[in-house]
Amino acid sequence: MLFNSLAFLVLLVPALALYWSLPWHRARLGVLFVASLLFYSAHHWPSAFLLLGTIGFNHVAGRLQDRHRSRILLAVAVCVNLSLLFWFKYAAFVADNVNALLGLAGASLAVPRPPVFLPLGISFFTFQVVAYQVDVHRGEVRAEPSLLRFAVFKCFFPQLIAGPIVRAHYFLPQLQAKRPFDAAGFHQGLWLVLAGMALKIGVADVLAQFADEAFRSPGSLTTVGAWTGLYAYAVQLLADFWGYSTTAVGLAALFGFHLPFNFDLPYLAQGIQEFWRRWHITLSVWFRDYLYIPLGGNRRHRDLNLLATMTVAGLWHGAGWNFLLWGFGHGLWLVLERHAPGLPAQWNPRLRTVLKTVLVFHGVCLLWVLFRAPSTSDALAYLGRLLLPPYGTSAVPGALSGWLLAFLLLQKPLDWTFRERRFAGLRLPAQWGLSLAAGYLILAYAGARIDFIYFTF
């Protein structure tokens, strides 16, 4: 089920009404659990059994871990979770590559390709429970004794399939007692849902047409056409995931919960390290805490750790060489940034800020080519059109430049309204105006009904 579907509204409105009308905390948790299961099953109902299985397994494993603090138990729990992820997401990729190698070696053997599908959100909820198991082992959180509370922690529908990846110490305490109705939080939540959907439908889905067209036949693009297509994709990707995450935070707020923001104006970053502090923040923090630091972090082999972490982060996004190269590229850039001298200090500070922002944005864009192109060879073809002769110009569609410019100018004020309770604190006419603007984008552009990009990860 998609947030941008009418069926979701049919689930959400009764769930909200029932949730707030029930006086008992456990009953409210029950509503959340059932709504989450319905939400998840609507996409592919057999996947719900996988979800229920991992809930049961991780609840038991967490309880045992809490009691015994065993590295073996931790290894078993992590391996089981990652095995599921590996099987569903990477087995086919590995089989394809093994078969390619066997073919090169002239072997007549072939590894059978597992006929698997990708359960929605498996990358997200696997990372969530791996973090839970590690945190319990480290003693940073106590295992949740209530199966119902644990189930809601694991499958709370606003964040179930594309994050934010919520940590146990952050979310489990919010499930301990009945949440009082918080009018200002609800008010802010309504705006976040509206604005998040407007970002998705009115920005990402509109720009998707231009980006898809550019990446469909890069060979026919001029240099200007290739760059504008890439800008369209860069903004599409941000608006798509920022929109989803904002909607998720807003939906949680409607139920009285707080989820962390996942984006902090990443295209305004002045360095690649800063970019990763602003882009998909909960994933970056996960990789920092559960891979980078255990590998040695800043203490030893820092460059290698950065490369390894970012390469794995690339693979997390998708089973393909292009994702691996994308992650490795980011790792390499992080290493280079650490060692390279900055811009001359005597330069005008404002000029340095603008220059760094523009350079980082364009570097990130170039790496997005690997992320978006269907294969490595397609990515190289697109990069060729961006960087290599023959250089050519073509008219930029007015609609595209309009949308890009509007996004460039409005992203900061929009983000401002998301933070704290600023929207709820605005004067009512401003609130109505903003809501109508968001509603307009949703209404006018709702025809495309494109899946959220991160659903496929």
Added chain:
Amino acid sequence: MSIVAAPTANPYRRRLAAFVAGLAVLLVALELAVRRWEPLFEAASHRALTKVAMCERHERVDFLFLGTSRTQDGVSPALVSRAFEERHPGLSGLRGFNAAFTSSSLDALEALAGRLLSRPGLRIVVLELSDPQRVNPATPWTGAPPDTRTLEGRLAETAREIRLVRHRSAFLSDNLARLPALLLFAPALGGWEVKGGEQIGAWLGRREKPPVDFDADRWRPAVLAPGDGGKALSEEDSKTADRFASVARKYRERGIPVVFASPPLSAEWSPAPERDSMKPLFAEIAARSGCEVWDFSSLPLDRRFFRNPSHLGTEGRAHYSYALAAEIARVTGGR
């Protein structure tokens, strides 16, 4: 500070209630407005419907032009009327409308005929005959109905009861820009004005300049009369000829004369099937429809008349409008 915090006092609840109530009132007001002006919102959702609605907002339309952007850019009904006054007094006072639109297709001509021929007072209809008018794909203005076998489809079908939802494509930025023309300017427009400045100018009463040194002989088209047919056509062209003839027949059955016109093209426009391979089709359409075909496509005209090789510019529009006026006067006998 998190967005969800401690329980809030009543003022926040009142503020939330005011926000929700105000938003609901605004949405209801918008819904009522769309219901009140529903035909206009429906018309704004597609350029073909826009043109028809604009035409319907004219009190009187004696002559009508239909076709693609070549006709839309190329014909000024006001200048046709002016030519009548100056050169064909018997037709003085007649008013026309240019209902041509970009990417018009044969399907569109067929679909619009039913609505346009119910318009009283039409004296002549000029249909464009060109390669794009022949080959452009249909761009239906009624979207595909929702798939009611799915829950989502059934919900979408139900949601269409809300007029804001039903006519939501009118709110797309391109379509939204048509609303001022529909709501305000339509009665003052001849139909060729697609830019905001042109529409405002026409609304403010700006008059178009007549052609300078109009040379009627130079702008006289090759006329294919109904008796000129009998050419062998491919199966596909034969079907096309039948469809054009069928459109013409619909008007003629209501007593409205029809002519086909192939608009001028610059010499550099290539390939130009109108000048080459379409001649037998032109003749056959004339024969099957019983209507004349005015072929302007082969006239040797200066590049200055065109804004691009296949579309007339301001000067070209003035000359072509006068040329069309002369031909209309000829077939109607100046009456």
